[in-house]
Amino acid sequence: GSASNQGTKASPLDVQTAVNFAQPGQEIVLLDGTYKLTKGINIARGNNGTKEEPIVLMSEPGKRVVFDLSNCSTNGITVNGNYWHIYNIELMNSPNAKRPVQVSGHYNTIEKLLIHDNADTGLQISGSAYEPNTMWPSYNLILSCEVYNSCDALGNDADGFAAKLTAGEGNVFRYCIAHHNIDDGWDLYAKSTTGPIGTVTIESSVAYANGTLLGNPSKTGEGNGFKLGGESISVPHVLKNSVSFANLNNGVFSNSNPSCMVYNTTSYGNEGKNLFFNTN
Numbered sequence: 057g058s059a060s061n062q063g064t065k066a067s068p069l070d071v072q073t074a075v076n077f078a079q080p081g082q083e084i085v086l087l088d089g090t091y092k093l094t095k096g097i098n099i100a101r102g103n104n105g106t107k108e109e110p111i112v113l114m115s116e117p118g119k120r121v122v123f124d125l126s127n128c129s130t131n132g133i134t135v136n137g138n139y140w141h142i143y144n145i146e147l148m149n150s151p152n153a154k155r156p157v158q159v160s161g162h163y164n165t166i167e168k169l170l171i172h173d174n175a176d177t178g179l180q181i182s183g184s185a186y187e188p189n190t191m192w193p194s195y196n197l198i199l200s201c202e203v204y205n206s207c208d209a210l211g212n213d214a215d216g217f218a219a220k221l222t223a224g225e226g227n228v229f230r231y232c233i234a235h236h237n238i239d240d241g242w243d244l245y246a247k248s249t250t251g252p253i254g255t256v257t258i259e260s261s262v263a264y265a266n267g268t269l270l271g272n273p274s275k276t277g278e279g280n281g282f283k284l285g286g287e288s289i290s291v292p293h294v295l296k297n298s299v300s301f302a303n304l305n306n307g308v309f310s311n312s313n314p315s316c317m318v319y320n321t322t323s324y325g326n327e328g329k330n331l332f333f334n335t336n
Contacts, residue, residue, distance in 0.1 A: 071097055081109030086145070088119035096130040096154075097123075099161070105139035107163065114143040125150040125174070132156040141165045150174040152209045158182070160193045162224070167199040171206075174214070178203030178237070181219040181227050185250050194224030194254060200231045205270050207238040211277045214238050216266065220245040220286075225254030232261045238277035241266040241303065244293055245286035245311070257294045258282065267304025267327075279304025281326065285313020288336040292317060301325045306332040 057070035065087070074084045075097055097113075105111035115121040125132045126149040133142065138161045147156040152175040159166065159181045171178035179201060183192035198217065206214035216234025219227045220243055234241035241263030246253045267279015281300030284293045289312075296319040300307035307323030307330045310316050314335040323330040 075099055075113065076103070078111045080105045080111060080139070083112040083114060086113070086115050086121040088116050088121065090122040090124050092124045092126070093128045093132065096125070096128050096132045096134060098130070098134045099137040099140055101136040101161070103137040105137075107139060110139040110141045110165070111137075112141045112143060114141075115145055120144065120146055122146040122148065123156075124148060125154065125156060128154060130154060131158045134158045134160065135164050135166075136160045137164075138162045139164065141167065142169065144168045146170040148173045150176060152176065155180055159196050160184075161196070162193060163195050165197045165199060166201060169201045171201065171203045173205045175208050176206065176213070177215045177218045177243070178206045178234075179217050181223045183222040183224065185222055189222070189224065189251070192222050192224035192254065193227070195226040196228070198227075198229045198232060202233045204234070204236045207269055207275070207277075211238050211275060215240045215243040216263070217241070218243040218245075219256045220253060221247055221250055223253045223256065227254065227256050229256070229258045229261055234262070234266060235264045236268060236270045237266045238269060238275065239266070240278060240280040240283045241300070242282045244284050244291070246289040246291060246313070248287045248289065252289050252291050255292050255294070258296075258298060259294075260297045262298065263300045263303060263307075265302045276304055280309045280311075280328070281307045281323065283309045283311050284316040285311045288312040288314065290315040294319070296320055299323075300330075303327065306330070308332070310334055312336050
């Protein structure tokens with residue numbers, strides 16, 4: 057694609073130009089193939105759809121677009137805008153400390169992404185510690201996504217999914233799967249220096265075999281399935297209707313959060329504790 061083209065199938069725009077100029081209710085359709093990005097797709101703050109007319113970034117119907125991030129100098133997709141719907145894209149091979157998907161806006165839907173073999177957390181919801189918590193990303197829906205083989209250089213920081221440190225209220229993960237990530241399947245860590253994060257809901261989701269990698273069983277990490285807090289900070293996160301099994305450490309771990317709530321969840325066969333609720 058090119059910025060000077062017409063934005064038709066015969067004369068396509070490049071992705072970033074399309075993102076910059078898309079208006080509420082429009083769909084940006086990515087043609088089938090592998091995109092070897094050297095710079096990630098950035099949806100800037102203020103580049104917003106609306107509740108009634110979100111902006112859609114999607115693969116061509118019936119096809120699957122792959123973002124190969126091997127040579128990417130930034131995160132793969134950064135969503136700072138509001139009311140976007142990102143649909144049916146595969147992201148892989150990000151270099152160390154570059155996240156495949158970073159969500160920092162509000163009211164976005166991230167659906168049917170396959171995220172694998174990256175050197176940082178697959179999908180993270182977080183904002184900036186230099187801004188008030190009212191500006192932290194909120195009310196985002198992560199739907200039917202799968203993350204595996206996240207592994208940073210030190211093997212201790214790459215989760216499947218995370219909403220932590222500077223995440224706002226009302227973020228939801230639904231029908232998602234995290235497996236074979238070197239750190240945790242889900243990480244909802246809160247830190248005393250930034251204070252409580254917003255309540256996160258994880259529902260109808262699966263975490264398994266975290267702490268190990270596909271194709272490299274000798275490399276291991278922390279390996280909790282669902283880690284629901286940090287530093288004894290009270291946040292009433294909800295985990296429900298989910299399954300956690302065969303993780304290297306704990307299946308469901310409060311990580312010192314005294315207020316997390318777990319309903320109708322099966323946890324079994326984990327090498328640590330299946331359910332571990334503690335507080336300092």
